[in-house]
Amino acid sequence: DTVLTQSPGTLSLSPGESATLSCRASQSVNSGYLAWYQQNPGQAPRLLIYGATSRATGIPDRFSGSGSGTDFTLTINRLEPEDFAVYYCQQYGNSPITFGQGTRLEIK
């Protein structure tokens, strides 16, 4: 199975700052098939990024994804209060699909 390791586990920042979240895969993710999801407490995950770099419908351009192979990054510019949540990466290029353990973005 492809293990996804997210870092850091927790990121403490202030509104207006930028966040950089990392997702490293134990083997190359085929075709860059990597997605990022945001989850708020008590809510379902919401798709942010797919194909490593493409924003989902309705996602602000403050959110951007980059990377390929085994190293992927989610960048969130100009943090808004509603951005403080847990973020998961997920690969769907190798079977079985797998998720990272999550990064918690908290208000400093």
Add this chain to the structure above:
Amino acid sequence: EVQLVESGGGLVKPGGSLRLSCAASGFTSSTYGMNWVRQAPGKGLEWVSSISSSSYIYYADSVKGRFAISRDNAKNSLYLQMNSLGAEDTAVYYCARITLKGYMDVWGKGTTVTVSS
């Protein structure tokens, strides 16, 4: 509006069974692959099972032989039959739509399964 609504969760004793349902609206679910994903309390997301638009079926090793995914196209619904439940199956269970490229773009709100005596 495209929507998924799960139901069927509840409290069940170890060794018991439960059947989850996921009703789709706003789209024809038979033309999409569908996933079940679960989240244990305070933990991350775990893929459980998939059914493709062609009805190919896949399971995580942790549930293989105990869970069965199925769909009823006439009812635009997805199901997860869960047998031989253990405490490790306690989680919120989400159904999610799989796009043609393989990522999950629509998620339900989830249904909670608690396995306890």
